[in-house]
Amino acid sequence: MTEQTPAGVGTLDTVVLDVPDVAAEAGFWKALTGGSVSSESDDWITVVTPDRWGIGFQRAPDLVPPQWPGQDHPQQAHLDLYVPDLAAASARAVELGATVLRENEQWVTLADPAGHPFDVCLKEGADGVTVMGATFDCPDASALARFWSGVVGAPVTYDADGVAMLGGPRPLLFQSVEGYTAPRWPDPAFPQQVHLDIEVPDLNAGEEAVLALGATRLPGGEDGFRVFADPVGHPFCLVR
Numbered sequence: 560m561t562e563q564t565p566a567g568v569g570t571l572d573t574v575v576l577d578v579p580d581v582a583a584e585a586g587f588w589k590a591l592t593g594g595s596v597s598s599e600s601d602d603w604i605t606v607v608t609p610d611r612w613g614i615g616f617q618r619a620p621d622l623v624p625p626q627w628p629g630q631d632h633p634q635q636a637h638l639d640l641y642v643p644d645l646a647a648a649s650a651r652a653v654e655l656g657a658t659v660l661r662e663n664e665q666w667v668t669l670a671d672p673a674g675h676p677f678d679v680c681l682k683e684g685a686d687g688v689t690v691m692g693a694t695f696d697c698p699d700a701s702a703l704a705r706f707w708s709g710v711v712g713a714p715v716t717y718d719a720d721g722v723a724m725l726g727g728p729r730p731l732l733f734q735s736v737e738g739y740t741a742p743r744w745p746d747p748a749f750p751q752q753v754h755l756d757i758e759v760p761d762l763n764a765g766e767e768a769v770l771a772l773g774a775t776r777l778p779g780g781e782d783g784f785r786v787f788a789d790p791v792g793h794p795f796c797l798v799r
Contacts, residue, residue, distance in 0.1 A: 567712015568768040569759035571729045572798060573605060574612065574638065574693050577619035577752055578673040583656075584616045587672050590655050592640070592688050612690040612729060614638070615756065623750055624674025627660060630738045634676050635793060636753040639666075639691040639732070641682040648679045648688065675752065692730035693755070697791045700733040706790050707731055709772045710757060741792030745778060754794045756784075765797045 578584040585604035589596065594608040602618040625634035642648035649667045653659060656672040666680040680691060697703040704715050704723035713727035721735035743749035759765035762785055769787055770776065777786040777794060784798040 565709050565712050565714070568710050568765050568772075569757040569797060571711050571731070571755060572613055572758040573615040573756040575615035575617050575754050575756060576671075576673065576675055577622050577750070578616050578675075579618070579620050579622050580673070581616040581618050584671065584673050587655050587657070588614055588616075591652055591657075592690070608690055609687070610689045613756075619750075621747065621750075622673065622752070624670075625676060625752055626674075627668070627670070627676045630736075630740050633736070633740050634696060635742055635751065636693060636695045637675065638677045638693055640677065640679045641685045641689045641691045642679045643681075643683065643685040643687070645679060645681045652679065690729075692724070692732050693753075694732040694734055695793055696736040696739055697733050697793075698735060698739045699791075700735045703733045703789065703791055704731075706773055707733070710769060710774075710795075739791070742788075742794060743792060744786075744788070744794045751794045754796060756796045756798045759797045759799055762797055762799055765799075769797065 581604045585606050589606045592608040594606040596604060597607045598605045605613055605615045607613050623632060626632040627634045652669050657669040659669050661668040666678045668676055668678050670676050700721055700723040701718050708715050708725055713725040715723060716726035717724040723733045725731045742751040744751040766785055773790045774787040777788055779786040784796045786796055788794050
């Protein structure tokens with residue numbers, strides 16, 4: 560299934576992970592992906608991968624790490640990586656500090672040092688470690704894909720069996736999860752783990768557009784960004 564590409568509100572800038580130690584987490588992902596640090600402060604580090612994905616690390620000293628699988632302390636989103644050699648990539652990740660959670664024939668699920676799950680997926684001929692996409696848990700993959708298609712201006716290229724995918728240079732994926740538990744940022748009892756930063760040319764126009772698509776305005780934000788939740792509670796920021 561492929562839909563016509565919508566105009567979009569902005570472009571995906573960064574996938575941001577909440578972590579207790581930004582230096583340690585950035586070091587892990589930098590080494591795993593072969594990326595480089597593009598910005599750095601005491602509370603935030605951004606790593607840009609060779610395939611131009613931005614992965615940000617935001618200091619969250621009280622992070623409650625996800626416990627995958629299960630919905631008691633569920634994952635909210637995860638990164639999927641392509642690798643040419645599954646065994647070698649998994650071993651390298653473990654050497655850097657990851658923990659194997661589940662092994663499959665075509666992919667391995669691991670947790671990074673902060674506890675965020677991620678998948679390494681076999682792709683023959685892959686040029687080293689590359690980012691396949693970011694996957695979000697939700698109650699209805701089709702509906703959430705339509706929302707994010709309108710936000711980032713990417714077509715829905717797959718929608719079947721509880722999984723939907725947006726195409727484009729930075730794919731987003733959505734998987735339907737039974738018993739989905741939404742983050743309720745800024746409520747510390749239901750904290751976020753991951754959020755997306757969406758770059759827009761104008762914050763006022765961007766806010767109007769995402770609210771019309773079904774987003775909810777959340778507290779916080781400064782001159783350069785505003786905070787929202789998508790229709791199932793995942794926080795995201797519009798930035799300029």
